Structures are given as structure tokens and as C-alpha cells.
Amino acid sequence: MTDHTAAAHDDHHDEPPARFVDRWLFTTNHKDIGTLYLIFSLTMFFTGGLMALVIRAELFQPGLQFVDPQFFNSMTTMHALLMVFGAVMPAFVGLANWLIPMMIGAPDMALPRMNNWSFWILPFAFSMLLLTLLMPGGAPAGGWTLYPPLVLQTGDAFPFMVFAVHLMGASSIMGSINVIVTIMNMRAPGMTLMRMPLFCWAWLITAYLLIAVMPVLAGAVTMLLTDKYFGTSFFNAAGGGDPVLFQHVFWFFGHPEVYIMILPAFGVVSQIIPTFSRKPLFGYTSMVYATASIAFLSFIVWAHHMFTTGMPIAGQLFFMLSTMLIAIPTAVKIFNWLATMWRGELTFETPMLFSIAFVLLFTIGGFSGLMLAIAPADYQYHDTYFVVAHFHYVLVPGAIFSLMAATYYWLPKWTGRMYNEKLGKLHFWLSLIGVNVLFFPQHFLGLAGMPRRIPDYPTQFADFNMISSIGAFMFGFSQLLFVLVIWNCVRGGRKATDQVWDGAKGLEWTLPSPAPYHSFNEPPVIK
Amino acid sequence: MFSRIWMPLLAAVVAGMAGLADPQAAQAAWDLDMPVGKTVLADEIMSLHHLILIICTVVCIGVFAFAFYTMFVCRRSRGAKAAQFSHSTTAEIIWTVIPTLILVAMAVPSARTIINLEDTSGADMSIKVTGYQWKWSYDYLNEDKFFYSTMDRASNAASQRGSGIDPATVEHYLRNVDNPMVVPVNKKIRLLMTSNDVIHSWWVPELYIKKDANPGFVNEAWFEATETGVYRGQCTELCGRGHGFMPVVVVVVTEPEYQDWLAGRLAWNQVEQQLMATSISNETGDTTLAALQDK
Numbered sequence: 001m002t003d004h005t006a007a008a009h010d011d012h013h014d015e016p017p018a019r020f021v022d023r024w025l026f027t028t029n030h031k032d033i034g035t036l037y038l039i040f041s042l043t044m045f046f047t048g049g050l051m052a053l054v055i056r057a058e059l060f061q062p063g064l065q066f067v068d069p070q071f072f073n074s075m076t077t078m079h080a081l082l083m084v085f086g087a088v089m090p091a092f093v094g095l096a097n098w099l100i101p102m103m104i105g106a107p108d109m110a111l112p113r114m115n116n117w118s119f120w121i122l123p124f125a126f127s128m129l130l131l132t133l134l135m136p137g138g139a140p141a142g143g144w145t146l147y148p149p150l151v152l153q154t155g156d157a158f159p160f161m162v163f164a165v166h167l168m169g170a171s172s173i174m175g176s177i178n179v180i181v182t183i184m185n186m187r188a189p190g191m192t193l194m195r196m197p198l199f200c201w202a203w204l205i206t207a208y209l210l211i212a213v214m215p216v217l218a219g220a221v222t223m224l225l226t227d228k229y230f231g232t233s234f235f236n237a238a239g240g241g242d243p244v245l246f247q248h249v250f251w252f253f254g255h256p257e258v259y260i261m262i263l264p265a266f267g268v269v270s271q272i273i274p275t276f277s278r279k280p281l282f283g284y285t286s287m288v289y290a291t292a293s294i295a296f297l298s299f300i301v302w303a304h305h306m307f308t309t310g311m312p313i314a315g316q317l318f319f320m321l322s323t324m325l326i327a328i329p330t331a332v333k334i335f336n337w338l339a340t341m342w343r344g345e346l347t348f349e350t351p352m353l354f355s356i357a358f359v360l361l362f363t364i365g366g367f368s369g370l371m372l373a374i375a376p377a378d379y380q381y382h383d384t385y386f387v388v389a390h391f392h393y394v395l396v397p398g399a400i401f402s403l404m405a406a407t408y409y410w411l412p413k414w415t416g417r418m419y420n421e422k423l424g425k426l427h428f429w430l431s432l433i434g435v436n437v438l439f440f441p442q443h444f445l446g447l448a449g450m451p452r453r454i455p456d457y458p459t460q461f462a463d464f465n466m467i468s469s470i471g472a473f474m475f476g477f478s479q480l481l482f483v484l485v486i487w488n489c490v491r492g493g494r495k496a497t498d499q500v501w502d503g504a505k506g507l508e509w510t511l512p513s514p515a516p517y518h519s520f521n522e523p524p525v526i527k
Numbered sequence: 528m529f530s531r532i533w534m535p536l537l538a539a540v541v542a543g544m545a546g547l548a549d550p551q552a553a554q555a556a557w558d559l560d561m562p563v564g565k566t567v568l569a570d571e572i573m574s575l576h577h578l579i580l581i582i583c584t585v586v587c588i589g590v591f592a593f594a595f596y597t598m599f600v601c602r603r604s605r606g607a608k609a610a611q612f613s614h615s616t617t618a619e620i621i622w623t624v625i626p627t628l629i630l631v632a633m634a635v636p637s638a639r640t641i642i643n644l645e646d647t648s649g650a651d652m653s654i655k656v657t658g659y660q661w662k663w664s665y666d667y668l669n670e671d672k673f674f675y676s677t678m679d680r681a682s683n684a685a686s687q688r689g690s691g692i693d694p695a696t697v698e699h700y701l702r703n704v705d706n707p708m709v710v711p712v713n714k715k716i717r718l719l720m721t722s723n724d725v726i727h728s729w730w731v732p733e734l735y736i737k738k739d740a741n742p743g744f745v746n747e748a749w750f751e752a753t754e755t756g757v758y759r760g761q762c763t764e765l766c767g768r769g770h771g772f773m774p775v776v777v778v779v780v781t782e783p784e785y786q787d788w789l790a791g792r793l794a795w796n797q798v799e800q801q802l803m804a805t806s807i808s809n810e811t812g813d814t815t816l817a818a819l820q821d822k
Contacts, residue, residue, distance in 0.1 A: 063685065063686065063693070063694045064687065065689075068688065069768045069772075073768065141767075142765065143765045147725075147764075147765070149725045149726070149742060150726065236743075237741075237743020238743060242743075243726060243742060244741060244744070277609065279609045279610065279612075280613040282612075282613060282614060283613070283614050283619055284613065308728060308738055308739050309739045309746075310738065310741065310744070310746035313641060317638055320641070321634055324630045324633065324634060328626050328627055331623075335622045343601055343607075343610040345601065345609035346597070346607065347604075348598075356594065359594070360590070363587055363591075364587060367586070367587055368583075370579065370633075371576075371580065371583060374575065374576075374633060374637045375637060375641050376571075376644055377575055377579065379644070379736070380561060380572065380576065382728075383730075383737075444557075447559070448561070448562065448732075449562065449732035449761075451761050451762070451771075452763075452765075453765045454770060455771050456772075457701065457771070458699070458702045459695050459700050460556050463557060
């Protein structure tokens with residue numbers, strides 16, 4: 001595209017299209033697509049959250065009160081699939097869409113039509129997945145890890161689930177191609193890679209991870225499909241296959257996948273903490289290298305999810321040691337964030353509160369992860385509530401808190417108005433207390449011997465489960481406040497200034513609030 | 528602030544580790560730590576667990592303390608002015624090297640324990656454990672002993688939806704079986720794990736042993752119990768609708784009692800009745816079958 005045609009194109013489209021369908025269904029605008037992604041992921045967050053509340057309601061006390069065990073298993077499975085693929089990942093893609101062009105001084109994403117497509121695949125994928133709840137045999141109930149042979153016992157839902165996973169993968173791959181092409185080609189003159197905001201770096205690395213591993217997941221579920229319908233025996237010992245092979249392939253996808261959900265969160269927090277510390281990010285270069293090291297290590301640690309499957313000693317030693325290595329770059333990141341705050345001029349607006357909670361609670365999740373890496377001890381922790389507590393600590397006060405921080409931080413730029421700070425803080429404190437009451441006792445349950453994914457439990461686990469369920473309902477209902485704050489901010493509120501936060505640095509803050517429909521038609525000058 | 532929630536919880540973890548929580552109360556509702564193990568390797572694994580838990584807790588408290596101190600001292604409302612430094616190579620080298628050293632300190636004992644854990648040589652006897660949806664079977668190799676082990680009727684009745692039975696009234700709810708595995712104390716037992724359908728996982732927390740049972744493959748594991756008693760666990764790999772309802776129960780008895788049981792001189796229903804009637808014996812620690820029969 002030459003400069004001439006780009007300018008001519010924009011001349012006609014300074015305002016969004018008037019018709020609803022033209023604006024939202026056919027949109028190629030990175031801001032509108034970002035908004036669509038964010039609204040979609042919020043919808044999935046609540047749908048998946050409702051399923052979590054079904055789980056916690058059933059586990060409120062021993063005995064089966066509400067649901068059949070099979071439906072309970074469907075809930076755990078669907079909750080995970082929705083939260084991972086429907087809430088966290090699309091939310092980060094939405095942020096990437098909104099922010100990357102504004103941060104690097106580009107007019108839009110590099111591939112706008114593919115951008116539209118990668119979003120509009122998602123509602124179809126998730127409608128299909130959710131409709132399996134109504135099918136004979138019920139929704140998938142074999143866990144989000146889809147281990148055969150159990151997953152092959154799924155009823156009519158099975159091929160729909162496989163197809164839905166394929167679509168989600170295609171959407172993610174297209175989204176990440178767009179991010180890579182945009183960052184590599186559309187940076188404003190003077191915006192060198194090492195001058196990019198850390199959020200862009202985190203997303204660039206994440207996008208490579210996605211392109212590397214989503215096809216692996218697609219391959220794994222395709223092998224499941226042919227095993228079930230076309231007589232192959234990839235995972236069937238009777239035909240010469242091996243069920244554990246699936247676990248290797250799945251976790252070769254699955255471990256990078258967990259970093260796909262956390263690296264953009266690192267990026268978000270690395271933007272917010274310097275702003276409210278009024279200080280540059282400490283150790284920018286080492287942050288970039290740490291992120292890249294974590295991404296690299298994520299490819300060589302997968303079997304730490306599988307210590308109990310019967311691995312040779314050499315395998316256990318290798319995966320234990322490689323996993324422990326991840327603690328080093330992660331520690332560097334935590335220390336850098338703290339050093340950014342040290343001797344700063346701190347204020348505690350809602351985005352900063354969520355970011356600090358992220359750093360501290362992610363530390364807890366990181367440490368329980370380190371404990372899980374120690375193979376002999378993992379024999380005890382594996383598949384218990386200790387693991388549930390661990391990954392929820394990195395995903396909820398980790399990834400989800402960073403998403404909330406990001407929403408509060410950039411919402412004034414998106415809407416042109418300030419959100420209600422009091423309600424935002426109330427949302428933070430209720431979420432913080434709720435999430436800890438919800439997940440901290442689960443460490444104790446796991447250590448005491450409660451397996452995960454059980455609909456009912458021995459009575460000695462009753463007390464901590466009840467506390468955990470109370471926390472779950474508290475956390476769940478607090479999120480309605482989040483919607484209220486966003487709704488109020490979209491509808492009205494105090495006008496936001498262009499810079500919004502007095503410590504904010506970066507190109508996006510040089511644009512007016514709300515950001516115009518088309519920004520940086522002329523590349524900005526970068527000093 | 529965070530500390531109000533965190534400090535008591537962290538303190539509780541440390542207290543639990545330090546053994547202030549009653550180690551005998553394996554069934555207690557407020558346990559904060561792993562149950563004390565009853566095998567030759569259990570102490571080794573548990574001390575490894577405590578080593579990493581203590582290191583993690585100490586570092587975690589350090590990080591939290593530094594963060595709260597910073598938040599208190601360097602806030603605008605106290606008139607703090609921002610410094611503008613953005614890197615310090617010395618600091619970065621220090622906080623890369625120190626975690627590396629700590630990790631090495633963790634890795635060495637861990638590696639040793641893995642090697643012990645996987646050494647199934649020199650076993651006194653072997654039992655083939657097979658998982659099914661949703662029960663276990665135990666096949667005593669070289670003995671004429673094979674049986675299925677299914678969740679007991681009382682648990683089954685109470686666990687039905689809307690049963691109206693309070694699980695608290697059921698002895699060892701969801702952790703009791705009709706036919707437990709019986710093994711002699713102080714003998715190295717090798718387990719050969721496999722499955723007849725989907726993947727299961729055999730776990731007894733107090734025996735510090737967990738291994739997946741994969742269909743079509745055989746996994747090995749071993750334990751040597753150091754105390755007689757009844758040890759209870761559950762399936763730990765999602766295996767379908769009945770995943771929560773396939774308990775593992777291991778009864779560790781003295782060698783003569785084991786021989787009696789093997790020869791059929793001690794019948795199942797006796798054992799079962801005694802187990803049901805005297806489950807409190809688990810807490811008192813006196814669980815030899817002889818002791819049960821005396822009562």
C-alpha cells in the first residue's frame with residue numbers, strides 16, 4: 001500500500017461508518033476490533049465464571065446437592081476451555097489490537113481484513129462449544145486437557161469440540177501473525193525494537209509462541225478425531241499407540257500456552273507500574289531478555305505436568321531442572337518491578353492497585369510452581385487442589401488482574417472519560433479479598449490429600465471447601481461492579497485529559513482522549 | 528491492606544511446617560500440611576517438601592516486606608519525590624545469581640530422592656494394580672489372590688444426589704472400600720500399575736506414592752510401610768463420572784497376620800466389620816488385626 005492510497009482511503013473514513021452492521025460486522029478498524037475482542041472476552045469471563053460458581057456451589061459441602069457428577073465434570077472442562085480460550089486469550093488480543101498500533105505510531109494493524117476474520121471466527125467457535133451442553137451425552141467432560149482414552153468417551157459433542165478447538169487455534173494464529181507483521185513493519189521512524197514499550201515486546205514474543213504451538217494442539221485434537229472415527233490408533237495401546245503420547249503432544253502446546261496467558265500480563269504491568277511510580281521501568285533490557293528466556297524455556301519443560309505418568313529417571317531429572325530454571329528470569333522480572341517502585345513517587349489508583357496485587361500474588365503462584373517442579377514432591381502435589389491453587393494464583397490474580405489493571409488504565413483513553421475511582425477501588429478490594437479466600441485454602445486441601453476434579457469429597461475437607469466457596473461467590477459477584485464501572489464510564493463521566501495519568505509516558509498518551517477513529521495517519525516524530 | 532489477610536495465613540503455613548499442628552491428626556479438618564508419612568521414603572520426601580516450602584515462604588515474605596515498605600515510604604502522600612535511575616548492573620547480577628544458588632541447593636537433594644523413588648529392585652512381593660471405571664483390582668503375583676476393591680455401600684448410598692444421608696454420619700465417607708489391599712509391614716512392596724479402560728492414578732497420601740495406571744502399559748512403583756495401620760486415598764486422575772468414587776485403601780498388618788489373611792484364615796467380612804466398627808483405632812494408632820479382633 002503506498003502512502004498515497006492510504007491517505008486517500010483515510011480521507012473518506014475519519015468517522016466510523018454510520019450503519020451498525022458496517023461498523024461492527026465489517027470493521028477493519030483496529031480500535032473497533034479491539035473493542036469487539038474485549039466485549040467478547042468479558043462475556044466469556046462471565047459465562048465461564050458462572051460455571052465456576054456451579055462447581056463451587058456443589059463443593060460448598062460434602063455430598064451431592066445440585067448436579068450429577070457427569071455434569072460436574074462438564075462444568076470443570078467447559079469452565080477451563082472458556083476461560084483459557086474465550087476469556088484470557090481474546091482479552092489480550094483485544095488489548096494488542098487497541099494498543100500496539102497506538103504504541104508504535106502505526107495507523108492500524110498490518111492485516112485489517114484478517115483481523116476482522118480472526119475475531120468473527122470466535123463467536124462461532126464458542127457458540128458451537130456451548131451448544132454441546134444441549135447434546136446427547138452432554139458437553140465434553142474429560143477435562144480441558146482432553147486426555148484419551150477418557151475424552152473418546154464423549155458423546156455427540158466430541159467432533160464439535162474438536163472443531164471448536166480448531167477454530168480457536170486458527171483465530172489465535174491469525175491474530176498473532178497480525179501482531180508480528182505489524183510490529184516488524186509498521187513502527188514509526190525512530191521507534192527501534194529496543195525503544196518499544198514492553199507491552200509490545202511481550203506481545204511480539206507471545207505471538208511467536210502462539211504460532212509455534214497452536215498447530216501442535218490442532219494436530220493433537222485431529223489425532224483424537226481420527227482415533228475416534230477413522231480407526232487410527234495414535235493413542236490406543238491395542239493398536240500400537242500410546243495414551244501418554246497425547247499428553248506429551250498436549251503439554252508441548254500446553255506449557256507455552258500458560259506463558260501465552262501470562263507474558264502479555266507482564267507487559268501490561270510493566271506499563272502501569274512506571275506510570276504510577278513516576279519513574280522509568282527498571283532494567284528494560286533485562287526485562288526483554290527475561291521475557292524471551294521464559295518463552296524459550298517454555299518449550300523444554302512440558303513433561304513436568306507428567307511426572308506420575310511413568311517417566312525414566314533421566315526424563316524426570318531433565319524436566320525438573322529445566323523447570324527450575326524458569327524461576328530465574330521470573331525472579332528478575334519481579335525484582336525489576338519492585339525496583340521500579342523503589343524510590344518512586346507512588347500513588348495508588350485502581351490500575352496500580354491491581355498491578356501491585358499482580359506482582360505479589362503472582363509471586364505466590366510462581367513459588368508454588370517452583371514447588372511443583374520438584375519431581376519427588378510433585379508426586380504428592382500432582383492432580384490435587386495444590387495444583388488448582390497454583391494455577392489459579394497465576395491466572396486469576398495473575399492474568400485476570402492484569403487485564404483489569406489494563407482496562408482501568410486505558411479506559412479513559414478509549415472512552416475519553418474517567419471511570420469512577422471509588423467504585424474501581426471497591427472492585428479491587430472485594431476482588432483481592434475474594435480471590436484469596438477462594439484460592440489460598442486450596443493449597444491446604446491439596447496438601448491434605450484432596451484430588452482435583454472431584455464432585456464430592458471426604459468430610460475432613462469440608463471446612464476449607466466451605467471457605468473457598470464463600471470466597472468464590474464473593475469474587476464472582478464483585479465482578480458485577482467491574483461491569484458497572486465500565487458501563488458508567490462509557491455512558492458518561494468526567495472528561496479525561498490527553499495524558500490521563502500525570503506519569504504516563506508513551507505515544508498512546510499523545511493522542512486525544514478518546515483516541516480518534518484513525519490515529520497516526522502521519523507517523524509521529526520520535527525523539 | 529494485604530498484610531491483614533496474608534500474614535496470618537503465612538504464619539499458619541509456617542506453624543504447620545514447624546509441627547505445631549498436631550502431626551497425629553491426619554484426619555483433622557484444619558490440616559495445613561501433608562500427612563506424616565508411614566514409609567521408608569516418606570520422611571525424605573516430606574523434608575524435601577519442607578525445605579522448598581520454607582525457602583519459598585522466606586523469600587516470599589522478603590518480597591512482600593520490601594514491597595510494603597516501598598509502598599509505605601515512597602508514596603506521594605508522604606512527599607516522596609521520584610528518583611530517575613533505570614538500571615543497576617550490580618543489583619541485576621546479584622538477584623540473578625542468588626536465585627540460581629538457591630535452586631542448586633534445592634536440586635541436589637531432589638535428584639537423590641527421585642533416584643530412590645524409582646528404585647523398585649529387591650522387592651519382597653509384587654501386586655498388580657488395575658484401574659477400572661470405577662474400581663480397582665489387586666492381583667497378588669505368585670499368590671492365589673485376586674479381588675476387586677470397590678467403594679463401600681454406606682458411602683455409595685450417601686453420595687447419591689438427594690440421598691438425604693448426611694456424609695458426616697458415614698465412617699470414612701468416600702474413602703472406604705469393600706476389599707482393601709492387605710500388605711505386610713516392613714516389606715518392600717512393588718506395585719505394577721495398569722488400567723483396563725481409561726487412565727487412573729493410584730494415590731495414598733500417607734504412603735507417599737502416586738502413579739498413573741495407563742491402559743496397555745505397566746508402570747512400576749514401590750513402598751515399604753514402617754507402621755501398621757489403615758491408609759486411605761483416592762483415584763487422582765480424572766476418569767469419568769465415578770472419578771470421585773473409587774477409593775484406595777491399604778491395610779498394613781504384621782507378617783503373621785498377613786499370612787493368615789493370605790491363607791484365608793482371616794475372612795474379608797471379619798476384617799470389614801472390624802474396620803467399620805473400630806475405625807477410631809486409626810486415630811489411636813493401634814490397628815493390627817489382632818488388636819481389632821480383641822475388641
